[in-house]
Every structure is written in C-alpha cells, then in structure tokens.
Amino acid sequence: MVQRKAKQKTKQKGGAEWSHNHDHRLCIVDALDRAADLCAGRGARLTSIRRRVLELIWSSHRPIGAYSLLEVLKQERANAAPPTIYRALEFLLEQGLIHRIESQNAYIGCPNPDPDQQHKGMFLICTDCGNAVELEETKIDRLLRNSASNQGFVIESRTVEAAGLCPECQVS
Amino acid sequence: MVQRKAKQKTKQKGGAEWSHNHDHRLCIVDALDRAADLCAGRGARLTSIRRRVLELIWSSHRPIGAYSLLEVLKQERANAAPPTIYRALEFLLEQGLIHRIESQNAYIGCPNPDPDQQHKGMFLICTDCGNAVELEETKIDRLLRNSASNQGFVIESRTVEAAGLCPECQVS
DNA sequence: ACACAAATGTTATATTATAACAATTATAAA
DNA sequence: TTTATAATTGTTATAATATAACATTTGTGT
Numbered sequence: 001m002v003q004r005k006a007k008q009k010t011k012q013k014g015g016a017e018w019s020h021n022h023d024h025r026l027c028i029v030d031a032l033d034r035a036a037d038l039c040a041g042r043g044a045r046l047t048s049i050r051r052r053v054l055e056l057i058w059s060s061h062r063p064i065g066a067y068s069l070l071e072v073l074k075q076e077r078a079n080a081a082p083p084t085i086y087r088a089l090e091f092l093l094e095q096g097l098i099h100r101i102e103s104q105n106a107y108i109g110c111p112n113p114d115p116d117q118q119h120k121g122m123f124l125i126c127t128d129c130g131n132a133v134e135l136e137e138t139k140i141d142r143l144l145r146n147s148a149s150n151q152g153f154v155i156e157s158r159t160v161e162a163a164g165l166c167p168e169c170q171v172s
Numbered sequence: 173m174v175q176r177k178a179k180q181k182t183k184q185k186g187g188a189e190w191s192h193n194h195d196h197r198l199c200i201v202d203a204l205d206r207a208a209d210l211c212a213g214r215g216a217r218l219t220s221i222r223r224r225v226l227e228l229i230w231s232s233h234r235p236i237g238a239y240s241l242l243e244v245l246k247q248e249r250a251n252a253a254p255p256t257i258y259r260a261l262e263f264l265l266e267q268g269l270i271h272r273i274e275s276q277n278a279y280i281g282c283p284n285p286d287p288d289q290q291h292k293g294m295f296l297i298c299t300d301c302g303n304a305v306e307l308e309e310t311k312i313d314r315l316l317r318n319s320a321s322n323q324g325f326v327i328e329s330r331t332v333e334a335a336g337l338c339p340e341c342q343v344s
Numbered sequence: 345a346c347a348c349a350a351a352t353g354t355t356a357t358a359t360t361a362t363a364a365c366a367a368t369t370a371t372a373a374a
Numbered sequence: 375t376t377t378a379t380a381a382t383t384g385t386t387a388t389a390a391t392a393t394a395a396c397a398t399t400t401g402t403g404t
Contacts, residue, residue: 018323045370047382066360079384086361087383102274103331105360105391122316124325137319143312144294144334151190151305152339153296159275159333162316167324217401219351238391251353258392259352277360277391 017061017133018126018166024060031058031109035097038113044095052076053088054109057098062130063106094118101125101132103161108132122160128169135160189233189305190298190338196232203230203281207269210285216267224248225260226281229270234302235278266290273297273304275333280304294332300341307332 035054039046046054056069066085073080089107092098096118098107103125110121111134122140125132140160148155207226211218218226228241238257245252261279264270268290270279275297282293283306294312297304312332320327 018325045381049383081385082361083363083385084383102333124320124323124327126325127328133323133325135319137315140312140315140319143309143315144332147307147309147312148296148334148336151296152342153190153298153305153334153336154342155296155334155336156299157335159331160316161274162320162325162327162330164320164325164327164329170324170326217350221352253354254392255354255394256352263351 018131018168020129020131020168027061027109027111028055028058031055031097031111034113035095038097038115039095041115042095044091049073049077049084050088050091053085054092054097057092057107058109061108061132063101063104063108063125063132065104065106069107099123099134101161102159103163108134110134112136120157120159123162124166125161125163126166126169127163128165131166133166190303190340192301192303192340199233199281199283200227200230203227203269203283206285207267210269210287211267213287214267216263221245221249221256222260222263225257226264226269229264229279230281233280233304235273235276235280235297235304237276237278241279271295271306273333274331275335280306282306284308292329292331295334296338297333297335298338298341299335300337303338305338 032051032055035046035051038044052073053069056072057064066082066089069089070080070082070085073085077084089098089100092107093100096113097110099110099121100107101123108123122135122137123132124135141158144158144160145155204223204227207218207223210216224245225241228244229236238254238261241261242252242254242257245257249256261270261272264279265272268285269282271282271293272279273295280295294307294309295304296307313330316330317327
C-alpha cells in the first residue's frame with residue numbers, strides 16, 4: 001500500500017472546489033496515488049501509458065477530449081495513436097478512475113473513486129472557465145431512482161451534467 | 173390555431189408511456205400539430221424538411237441518430253446531405269421540439285414542448301427496447317439547483333439521462 | 345418586380361471512436 | 375528457466391458524428 005500525502009491533506013467543504021488557484025500538484029499526486037492503490041488492490045495493471053493518461057486528464061479540472069490527450073501523448077510516444085488513448089480511457093473508466101462527460105465527449109478525473117463499485121458522477125460544469133466539479137448527491141440519486149421506480153423503471157446507470165457559471169466566473 | 177385531436181386524447185399517468193403497443197400514429201399526429209402551432213405562434217418556419225425530420229424522429233420513441241435520419245430522408249430527397257439533417261435538428265432543438273440524448277448522440281421528440289421556454293428534459297432510457305421517456309421532475313430539478321447553489325454555482329442548463337430496464341422489458 | 349433575409353444545395357473536411365490483426369510484453373505454470 | 379498463455383500495445387484502416395464555407399434557391403415584405 002502506497003503511503004499517500006492525501007492523508008495529510010484536509011479536504012475542504014463547500015465550494016472550495018472552484019478555487020482557481022489551489023495547489024493543483026496535490027490533486028495530481030493524490031489522484032495517481034489513489035489510482036495505484038486501487039489498481040493494486042484489484043490486481044489491475046496501471047501500466048505507464050494508463051498512468052500517464054490519467055495524469056494528463058488530471059492536468060486540470062476541465063474535461064479533456066481524447067484527441068487532446070493524444071496530441072500530448074504523441075510528443076512522448078511517437079507511436080501513440082487513437083487506440084492507445086481509447087484503450088487507456090476504457091481501462092480508467094472501468095476502474096472508476098475517470099468519468100466521461102457525455103455533453104462534451106470528454107473525460108475528467110474522478111476525485112473519489114470507489115474501491116467497491118464504479119459510480120457515475122453528477123457534474124457541475126462552468127461554461128466560462130470550463131472547470132467541472134463532481135457532486136455527491138445521494139438525495140438526488142435517490143429521488144431519481146424513486147421517480148423512475150414510480151414508472152416501474154429500474155435505473156442501472158445515469159448521466160447528470162449541469163452547465164452554468166461557477167462562483168469564480170460570476171463576478172464577470 | 174390548428175384543431176388537434178390531442179385535445180380529445182386523455183393522457184394516462186404512471187407508466188402508460190412504456191406501453192409497447194399504443195396507437196403510435198396519434199403520437200406522431202399530435203407532435204406535428206403541436207409543432208405547427210408553436211412555430212406559427214412564434215413566426216418560426218416549420219418548412220417541409222423540418223417537418224419531415226420531426227416526423228421521422230417521432231417515428232418511434234427511441235432516440236434516433238442524425239445519420240439514420242439522413243438515410244431515410246435521402247430516399248425522398250436525393251440531395252439530402254449531413255447539413256440538411258443537422259440544420260433541421262438545430263432548428264427543432266431551438267424550438268424545443270426535440271431533445272438531444274447526449275449519451276447516445278441521438279435525438280428524440282419532446283412530448284411536451286413549452287411555448288415559452290425550451291427546457292432540457294430528463295430521460296429514462298431502456299437498454300433493452302431502446303425506448304426513452306421524458307420525466308417532468310421539478311423536484312429533482314429544484315434539488316439539483318439547490319445543490320449547485322450551495323457551491324455558489326448557477327445552473328443554466330442540464331442533462332439528465334438514466335439508463336435501465338423499462339417495465340415491459342423486465343419480464344425477461 | 346424588387347430587395348433582402350432565410351433556407352437549402354453542395355463540396356469538403358473536422359472531430360470522435362472503433363475494427364482488425366500483428367507484435368510485444370508480463371505472468372505464472374511446467 | 376523455459377515455455378505457454380493472456381494481456382497489452384503497435385499499426386493501419388475506417389466508421390460514425392458533426393461542421394465549415396460558399397453557392398443557389400426560395401420566401402417575405404415593400
């Protein structure tokens with residue numbers, strides 16, 4: 001088990017997520033550490049390509065497209081091609097380490113990957129700065145399930161993406 | 173104002189939406205009538221292409237892709253091309269007559285287009301039969317807005333798509 | 345009939361994603 | 375340690391979705 005700095009980091013609540021000038025290096029390190037732990041625990045192989053793609057995705061809090069990732073990866077691995085990226089994305093999605101933002105055909109790191117099950121996130125996405133924050137709204141999830149259940153529908157997975165202005169971008 | 177049969181049709185509540193053998197012709201007629209009314213009221217031009225694309229979208233309750241639409245339209249208009257479809261889709265989206273299902277890159281008719289504002293729907297999509305039903309869950313919407321608001325985030329639009337099994341497809 | 349704006353036609357291309365098969369690398373059984 | 379096997383990556387090609395740009399036609403109001 002990798003010792004992680006994450007344990008020392010106090011997680012702030014309530015909008016701190018939107019701060020445009022946090023120490024983002026910590027986000028990256030934490031994400032990579034968590035990923036390593038999770039994969040180790042599952043016997044899943046976080047190869048160097050996969051690790052690097054995850055790192056690139058975590059290079060910001062903005063969803064990033066497959067071909068943007070490819071552009072960067074190509075500078076390091078001349079033979080990187082679309083399948084290189086898409087395979088890595090597939091793996092990371094399966095492991096619950098990233099989410100796909102359907103409304104943007106883009107990918108974003110999961111800040112809280114669940115060791116037991118991979119969840120689908122709920123996101124607030126700023127139309128101005130592009131940053132996206134994942135919500136953990138069990139209430140909404142429950143309400144949605146109930147609502148579906150009223151029609152006899154059983155939800156297996158869901159996509160919730162809200163676009164708008166983050167607190168920092170409202171000052172205009 | 174077009175007289176519509178819709179007014180005679182009693183709308184059933186609670187799962188009737190999933191019935192695989194309703195008289196779908198009524199759905200189509202209603203949708204086209206509503207569209208005509210709405211566009212007339214707005215001075216928007218529901219041209220024959222646009223009308224036909226809307227009709228094709230309403231040919232089922234399954235989200236349909238742009239190129240599937242194009243395939244059909246081509247049989248009627250030899251010179252139909254991708255822009256033909258995408259322009260029609262753009263118009264219909266603007267008028268709130270259809271919704272885009274982000275998780276499928278596909279389009280579906282809006283059963284309840286709002287004369288005043290175009291809303292983004294919330295959908296239950298059956299992974300078996302492919303049918304999708306639009307929810308009107310102001311509660312969920314409110315909860316989502318509140319939850320965003322707690323972070324200082326203002327939602328402008330949202331995507332909610334839940335995949336699972338509809339009542340009819342659960343019997344297996 | 346004319347002028348203008350809106351809609352459509354047409355060609356080309358951008359963007360996102362997957363198929364198919366070959367080569368390589370890791371793993372663990374013999 | 376070698377070898378068999380499965381997993382990963384390389385490579386080429388192509389599918390699927392979407393838009394750009396400019397020409398032409400059609401509709402609308404004057």
